[in-house]
Amino acid sequence: MKRLIVTALGLLPFGAAALAEAPAAPLPFVLKQVGPGVYAAIDGPEHKAGSNAGFVIGDDGVLVVDSFINVDAARALVGEIHRLTPKPIRYVVNTHYHLDHTGGDQALRDAGAIIIAHKNVRGWLRVNNVNLFGDRITPEIRTRIAALPLPDVVTDKDLTVWLGSRKVVVRTVLGHTGGDLTIFVPDAHVLFTGDMLWRKIPPNLIDGSVKEWLATDEDFIHMADAAQAIYVPGHGDVANATDVQDFRAYLLDLRRLVSEGRKAKLKDDALTAFVEPKLKALHPDWTISDRAAAAEVRYMDKELAGTKKRPVPGED
Ligand SMILES: [Zn+2]
Numbered sequence: 001m002k003r004l005i006v007t008a009l010g011l012l013p014f015g016a017a018a019l020a021e022a023p024a025a026p027l028p029f030v031l032k033q034v035g036p037g038v039y040a041a042i043d044g045p046e047h048k049a050g051s052n053a054g055f056v057i058g059d060d061g062v063l064v065v066d067s068f069i070n071v072d073a074a075r076a077l078v079g080e081i082h083r084l085t086p087k088p089i090r091y092v093v094n095t096h097y098h099l100d101h102t103g104g105d106q107a108l109r110d111a112g113a114i115i116i117a118h119k120n121v122r123g124w125l126r127v128n129n130v131n132l133f134g135d136r137i138t139p140e141i142r143t144r145i146a147a148l149p150l151p152d153v154v155t156d157k158d159l160t161v162w163l164g165s166r167k168v169v170v171r172t173v174l175g176h177t178g179g180d181l182t183i184f185v186p187d188a189h190v191l192f193t194g195d196m197l198w199r200k201i202p203p204n205l206i207d208g209s210v211k212e213w214l215a216t217d218e219d220f221i222h223m224a225d226a227a228q229a230i231y232v233p234g235h236g237d238v239a240n241a242t243d244v245q246d247f248r249a250y251l252l253d254l255r256r257l258v259s260e261g262r263k264a265k266l267k268d269d270a271l272t273a274f275v276e277p278k279l280k281a282l283h284p285d286w287t288i289s290d291r292a293a294a295a296e297v298r299y300m301d302k303e304l305a306g307t308k309k310r311p312v313p314g315e316d
Contacts, residue, residue, distance in 0.1 A: 028046070028048035051195075052232060056166070056183075058164050059163060060088075061164070063093065064089060066101040069099060091116055095195065103148070106147075116154070118172060120177075120314070121151055131206070167186055176196055190230045190232065191231050200287060231244060253278075253283070254279060272297045
């Protein structure tokens with residue numbers, strides 16, 4: 001009783017105050033079971049999680065895929081995992097370095113996880129993430145990026161992680177950043193694609209190669225159990241092989257339209273004005289903002305011109 005009164009006066013240290021019986025905040029994501037012990041955490045309508053994440057519960061522990069954009073969202077995910085299983089959180093696999101997928105890594109590490117990432121992520125995490133924000137960068141975001149925990153285990157090859165008898169396959173793929181991983185759970189036919197797949201939302205091409213991206217997504221469609229596969233995209237709702245086809249069609253349309261505009265000598269705003277309405281008409285069920293369309297056209301134009309800058313791998 002005494003404790004509750006003190007809590008109400010706000011005199012307890014933060015950690016204890018957090019235990020006070022305030023109504024729980026709504027989760028910033030929607031948890032969806034996509035297989036036995038396999039969950040997708042889909043960014044909520046207010047986009048407070050920043051991206052999708054997920055996790056796999058094995059015999060002797062849990063592997064988490066991505067950590068959202070900040071530690072608050074990641075802590076909420078840890079809370080949901082602890083609600084579902086007493087097994088320890090052993091790993092978090094970052095699908096790529098972008099802050100909306102790595103911003104909560106510290107919360108996973110605090111929960112006991114080893115951070116696994118592509119080898120290029122270590123060099124890019126605290127440096128290249130600043131570029132994602134362009135003119136929207138703030139001192140607070142800079143500080144957060146500079147303090148991101150670096151991955152513990154890195155690879156440029158495929159990895160198999162065993163959660164007891166449960167097999168999880170981590171694969172290196174090409175297209176989104178130059179340091180991308182996917183996570184496959186063979187016994188549940190679930191593929192966590194990271195940002196190699198977006199569902200009905202324009203992808204961020206800032207570090208991408210559409211050419212490589214299309215090839216990787218072609219492989220997704222032709223993987224052994226594609227007909228029954230469930231794809232957890234980096235952004236947008238849980239997907240199937242038809243959604244992967246739809247995403248590829250979007251990228252192909254973007255590339256074709258930008259190419260046509262370039263042939264007509266259109267540049268910058270004129271090129272966007274040529275492409276955007278056609279792209280929207282071809283994909284009426286997609287949510288395409290003007291800002292996203294302009295950025296996509298700019299990056300696609302650069303890729304076709306051969307002047308696209310992509311992150312450069314470091315020494316290690
Ligand atoms: Zn990304």
